[in-house]
Each structure stands twice: as C-alpha cells, then as structure tokens.
Amino acid sequence: MARRYPVIRTRRYWQGAFFFWTLFIGTLFTLWVLAHMRGATPPVNRPPGVEGFLPISALMSLRLWLSGGGVHPVHPAGLAILLGAILMSAVVARSFCSHVCPVGAVSEWLGRLGRRLMGRTWELPRFLDVILRSVKWLLLAFFVWATWVSMSLTQVRHFLDSPYNRVADVKMLLFFAQPSRVTIAVLGVLVVGSVLVRDFWCRYFCPYGALVGVFGLLAPFKITRNPQTCTSCQLCTKVCPARLPVHRLERVRSLECTGCQDCVAVCPVSHCLRLTAYSRFPLRPAHGVLLAVAVYFVVTVGFRVAGHWRGIVPEEEYARRIPEIHSPLYTHVGGMAPVESEPVPPLKGAH
Numbered sequence: 001m002a003r004r005y006p007v008i009r010t011r012r013y014w015q016g017a018f019f020f021w022t023l024f025i026g027t028l029f030t031l032w033v034l035a036h037m038r039g040a041t042p043p044v045n046r047p048p049g050v051e052g053f054l055p056i057s058a059l060m061s062l063r064l065w066l067s068g069g070g071v072h073p074v075h076p077a078g079l080a081i082l083l084g085a086i087l088m089s090a091v092v093a094r095s096f097c098s099h100v101c102p103v104g105a106v107s108e109w110l111g112r113l114g115r116r117l118m119g120r121t122w123e124l125p126r127f128l129d130v131i132l133r134s135v136k137w138l139l140l141a142f143f144v145w146a147t148w149v150s151m152s153l154t155q156v157r158h159f160l161d162s163p164y165n166r167v168a169d170v171k172m173l174l175f176f177a178q179p180s181r182v183t184i185a186v187l188g189v190l191v192v193g194s195v196l197v198r199d200f201w202c203r204y205f206c207p208y209g210a211l212v213g214v215f216g217l218l219a220p221f222k223i224t225r226n227p228q229t230c231t232s233c234q235l236c237t238k239v240c241p242a243r244l245p246v247h248r249l250e251r252v253r254s255l256e257c258t259g260c261q262d263c264v265a266v267c268p269v270s271h272c273l274r275l276t277a278y279s280r281f282p283l284r285p286a287h288g289v290l291l292a293v294a295v296y297f298v299v300t301v302g303f304r305v306a307g308h309w310r311g312i313v314p315e316e317e318y319a320r321r322i323p324e325i326h327s328p329l330y331t332h333v334g335g336m337a338p339v340e341s342e343p344v345p346p347l348k349g350a351h
C-alpha cells in the first residue's frame, strides 16, 4: 500500500528512521552499561535519548516543571521526549503513535507480518474489545494517581533525586536484557497477539498511547470528511488501524485516531478526506506528517539548546553504582533513600 500512496510512504520513512535511531542509541547504551558492569571505561558516551523509556520519571519531572520547580537535572531528556510526544499529538491528533514511537512501529510491522503470513489479522469480539480497551485507561489512571495525586511535590522531588531514579535507565535495560520467566511470557503473548490482532499492545494496553490520545482530542488538525462528495465506498473504514467508522464521521474526534492518514491515502475521491485545522484549513497529507515531526523536533532540540538534555549524574557516579545495581538500594523502595553522595544542584528556574 505504501508504494502507491506517498503520504503512507513518508510517514513510514519517519517511523523507520525513529526506530533505527532508537536501535542505535539502545546499542550504544548497552555497550556503555556492559563496560561499567565490568569496571572498564566505556568506549562510548551514554546517549540521553534512552530516557524516552522512563515515562514515569518523566511524568514526575513534568509535574515538578509545571509547578515551577524547573527542569529536574536527572534525566531531563526524558521530560523533553514526553513533552515532544504530547505537543506533537496536541497539534496533529495523537501523531506521536503513528510517526515517532518505535514500539508502535514494531506493533505495525508485526500486524503486517500477520497479514502477509495468514492473509489477515483478527478482531476480538466486541465485548472483549471493550473490556480490554479499558486496561490502558486503568493503567494511565493508576500512573497519574501515583505520580500526581498520591505524592506530594516534596516526595516527587525526593524520588527524582533518589539513587533508584539516577540509575532507572540501567534498571530498565536489565529488565529486558535479563528477563524473568514472567517477562518472557508477557512479551511472548504481546508479540503473538500483535501478529494475530492488529495493534494488540497499542489498542489495549499502552498507557502512554492513552495519555497522548487525551492531548490528541485538543488537536486542531484532525481528519475531516466531506459528506457531499463521499461515495460511501468505506475504503477509509477498512484501512483504519483504529477501527473507526470513518465513512460515517464528519470529523474524527476519537481518542483512538493516531493521525496516520491511511484513510486519506486510500480515499478515491479527491479532497473528500483531509487533515484540516478546525474543519476549515486543510493541509496536504505529506505536510501533515512534516508538521507533526517538526513539532517533536522543535521541542527536543529546544531542550538541547537550553542545556536540558544531558543529565547531571557524573560518569564516576555511574561507575560506582552500576556494578552494584542489584543492591536493594536500587529497588523502588530502597531507591527512595536520599542520595548519599553528590547532592543534586539547586534547580534552575522554569523555562
């Protein structure tokens, strides 16, 4: 399909580029951690982009930042990536999922593998679909409650300063590099599920997608259908990965719409389906992709320029902590102990 439709091709190029970039920085990070575990000098620097995989720490940083506490200097790139994801999704509806997220790319590829192997993917029965779709909302509600409601700002700051948070990226890597049987079983179910059911993880379980979906509701740029020219061929509905009844909607205002524009690409009627701002100002499909990605870059590059990309944890501290990473000090509970060595410098003002 991508070969025939330039907008799908453009979006997939970006998606592929972000995926391979993530793979690249993941490889650098693994080499860096392995060297520290052996007590050797790492051959590479730690890439701050790995902090994109610390959404809970980023949520707490966001709370601190919004409350005027400045950008917390441990894992600032995590906050930059979270803000980039939120803001691009708040401009072009939930576009982080369809343009940038590497996990979403893998999920899409697994679905395509399923269709290639079996000629189709399956949909779950409606009752199961509705029940499972609530899981990601419950998870999001839990994380928001845990980080924004149940903790005071002092506790948030305490967590962000804690030994656990300072090495949370290393813990995250080891979680996947040294998986327990339960982790392997869950990952296996998600991979097989994604081959059999399109967007299995994204549709049912991902709280990050639910979060950016909420901001997607605010987006001025959404899919709009012109009922005067629509022939009701339903091609748009058939390709929609979010399973939305696009052929019946005048404006797609769904939390599930990822702004992928697959529906726009397949519509045989010129300008019947378009990405428009407030139903009035249309964007050419490829420009919609570029706008979404540009917002992401403006935010993340802005953080770099403002000096909020590399965290303040020094290499010597990592060299000391990583060899003892399995100590109880680096569990969630133990990790709430105050930093016993280098204190976090005074926080800068909000930007």
Ligand code: SF4
Residues within 6 Å of the ligand: 096, 097, 098, 101, 102, 103, 104, 105, 107, 201, 202, 203, 206, 207, 208, 209, 210
């Ligand atoms: S739902 Fe989650 S995993 Fe899927 S694309 Fe969106 S953020 Fe990524």
Ligand code: SF4
Residues within 6 Å of the ligand: 225, 229, 230, 231, 232, 233, 234, 235, 236, 237, 246, 247, 266, 267, 268, 269, 272, 273
């Ligand atoms: S693909 Fe276009 S013409 Fe066909 S139903 Fe959808 S909006 Fe209407």
Ligand code: SF4
Residues within 6 Å of the ligand: 223, 239, 240, 241, 242, 243, 244, 246, 252, 256, 257, 258, 259, 260, 261, 262, 263, 264
């Ligand atoms: S409505 Fe269109 S843009 Fe939204 S998810 Fe479905 S195919 Fe993608």
